[in-house]
Amino acid sequence: MKQILNNLNKFAKDKHIENKKYFDKLKKKQPKNLDYVMQDLHHAEFKKTDCLQCANCCKTTGPLFTLADIERISKFFRQKPQQFIEQYLRIDEDRDYVLKSVPCTFLDNENYCMIYDVRPKACREFPHTDRKKFHQIADLTLKNVAICPAAYNIVEEMKKKMPL
Numbered sequence: 558m559k560q561i562l563n564n565l566n567k568f569a570k571d572k573h574i575e576n577k578k579y580f581d582k583l584k585k586k587q588p589k590n591l592d593y594v595m596q597d598l599h600h601a602e603f604k605k606t607d608c609l610q611c612a613n614c615c616k617t618t619g620p621l622f623t624l625a626d627i628e629r630i631s632k633f634f635r636q637k638p639q640q641f642i643e644q645y646l647r648i649d650e651d652r653d654y655v656l657k658s659v660p661c662t663f664l665d666n667e668n669y670c671m672i673y674d675v676r677p678k679a680c681r682e683f684p685h686t687d688r689k690k691f692h693q694i695a696d697l698t699l700k701n702v703a704i705c706p707a708a709y710n711i712v713e714e715m716k717k718k719m720p721l
Contacts, residue, residue, distance in 0.1 A: 561706050562613055569703035576702065576712060580695035582721040587692045594718055598711045599687035606707040612668035614704055619656035620679035622646060627654065633675045684708035 588594070622630075624638075631641035645662055646654045656662060663671045670676055684705040685694055701708040 562611065565613070565706055565709060566703055569709060572702070572709075572713075573699070576699055576716075579716055579721060580699060583692055584695060586721060588719055591719070592689050592691055595691045595711075595715065596687045598714050598718065602686075602707045602711050602714070606710075608707075609668045611706060612664060613706070614680075614683050615664040615668070615670065616660040618704055619659050619661060620677040620683070622654040622656075622677050622679075626677040626679075629675045630672055630677070633672060684711075686711045 583591075627638050627641055627646075631638045634641060636644075642654065645657060647657050649655045661670075663676075665671055670680070682688065684701040684707060685697060686701075686708055688694060691698075698708065698712065702712050703709075
């Protein structure tokens with residue numbers, strides 16, 4: 558896994574132009590069964606992918622925290638939402654709540670999430686490759702292939718299964 562992660566950024570860069578062209582075509586000519594194919598590819602990939610071996614998403618990026626996330630997580634910590642915000646979060650340039658720093662504060666040294674049962678929606682849904690209306694998140698997916706080996710593999714399979 559470490560070797561894959563070391564090369565993932567290079568692989569993603571090498572494929573970036575190809576992937577961007579593919580997703581631009583996808584937006585213009587969206588296959589009717591796109592969401593179903595993506596869900597199948599996502600489930601097949603995650604049958605063989607162990608996120609605990611990687612956790613690159615937690616180590617290199619931080620999720621957005623919605624108000625519902627903040628309420629749920631602060632309740633878990635028996636804190637007031639404002640205390641949780643002050644302790645762990647900041648507001649970014651898009652006016653969203655994000656972690657003060659990465660790697661994620663809640664990732665332990667064995668890649669387990671210490672707030673897994675109450676983790677943010679963005680974490681639960683990452684890398685978003687099984688999302689409905691998949692064509693709407695092409696730009697996000699382009700970013701995620703450089704972060705998540707599973708997302709990279711899913712996009713590569715997608716291009717084979719659905720050539721445009």
